[in-house]
Amino acid sequence: MSILSWSCSLQLMFVLFSILSFSLQASEPPLTLNYYESNCPNVLEIVRKEMECAVLSDPRNAALILRLHFHDCFVQGCDGSVLLDDTITLQGEKKASINKHALKGFRIIDRIKNKLESECPGTVSCADILTVAARDAVILVxxxxxDVPLGxxxxxxxxxxxxxxxxxxSDEGLLSIISKFLYQGLSVTDMVxxxxxxxxxxxRCVNFRERIYGDFESTSGLDPMSKTYLTNLRSICPPAGGEDDKETAMDYVSPNFFDNSFFHILLKGEGLLNSDQELYSSVLGTETKKLVQKYAENAVAFFEQFSESMVKMGNITNPETYVGGEVRKNCRFVNT
Structure with a gap:
């Protein structure tokens, strides 16, 4: 199939997913900015203070909460399902292979929930807590x-x-990744x-091993700085395995600061994950390559689009929660 045919197919998929998304959301109650104005007016302040403590103690906590939010919204919508522990009657999402070693930060959400249960019991959903906490995490770094619509x-x-x-x-191809974003009603621009x-x-080493022993050299061109970086990565992650849980920053320039240096790294062909480098290096990524260049050149444009896309992602809903949803007392367990 030609690149043009792929492009047409993707456009058709986007239209179909958009229609499906609209039909599902048309009957759902809208999220609002003032949802807790009367019954829990201090909710945003409480979440912010707890996130400040978490990020001050370890800046990495910002990334943990942001990842939790992403993994929540892409499975059943932003409904707090990722926070559920396994029980006799329920199999949670935490032990799924893609989540098992990737998700942390649950105790931060537990602390925020405990504070809110003391302030306004049975009022603020875990799904809303995670969505606000992710926003605050980004700001704090x-x-x-x-603005985060709530409800x-x-x-x-x-x-x-x-x-x-x-x-x-982490090793997925560009077209497959695009299709997963389109399925959620998110565009290619949102994805980048x-x-x-x-x-x-x-x-984690297990997620970038194939990249650093595969096409890293061909995408980076291996100038002296890239050679040093690759050597360092290989010292962290040996080819034979056994060090799967060893970690390194995905943005080695400013790992604890939210900026656009990630896109500069992709321009140099040094993306840690194959799925990231595909945004710039894939022969099928004509549109994504232009967006990577745009955000590398213009941090303001990146920030503006990131904010817009986060709202859009946060508004992915689970229609079932409007009929049978609840406000959990404990984010780890369904109410009894």
Whole structure:
């Protein structure tokens, strides 16, 4: 199939997914900025203070919460299902292969929930807490602000079987990743902007081993700085395995600061994950390459689009929660 045919197919998929998304959301109650104005007016302040403590104690916590939010929204919508522990009657999402070693930060959400239960019991959903906490996490490490519409309900179910199906993997090809974003009602522009979240956070050896012993040399061109970087990566992550959980920053320039240096790294062909470098280096990535260049050249444009795309992602809903959803007392367990 030609590149042009792929492009036409993707456009058709986007139209179909957009129609589906609209039909599902048309009957759902809208999220609002003042949802807790009367019954829990201090909710935003409480979340912010707890996130300030978490990020001050360890800047990496910002990336952990942002990742949790992403992994929540791509499975059943932003319904807090990623926070559920396994029980006799429920299989949570935490132990799915793509999540098992990637997700942390649950105790931060627990602390925020405990504070809010003391302030206004049974009022603020875990799904809303995670969405606001992700916004505050970004701000606290230098990223942009955006208003967070509220009013989500917590799911009584989890989507274990959907996690590996819906979430992009580190070695996935560009077209497959695009299709997963389109399925969520997110555009190619949203995908590239949201990938910029990798300007903070760490990657595990198991997720970048294939990249550094594969096409890293061909994409980077291996100038002296790139050679040094590759040598360092290979010292962290040997080819034979056994060090799968060793980590390194996805943005080695400013790993604890939210900026556009991630896109500069892609321009140099030094993206840690194959899925990231594909945005710039794939022969099928004509549109994504232009967006990478744009955000590398213009940090303001990146911040503006990232904010817009985060709102859009945060508005992915689980229609079932509006019929059978709840406000959990404990984010780890469905109410009894």
């Amino acid at each position: 230098g990223g942009p602000y955006w 989500r309900k917590d799911s009584k179910t989890a989507g274990y079987a959907l996690t590996d199906l819906n979430l992009p993997s 902007a949201l990938s910029g979240a990798h300007t903070i956070g760490m990657g």
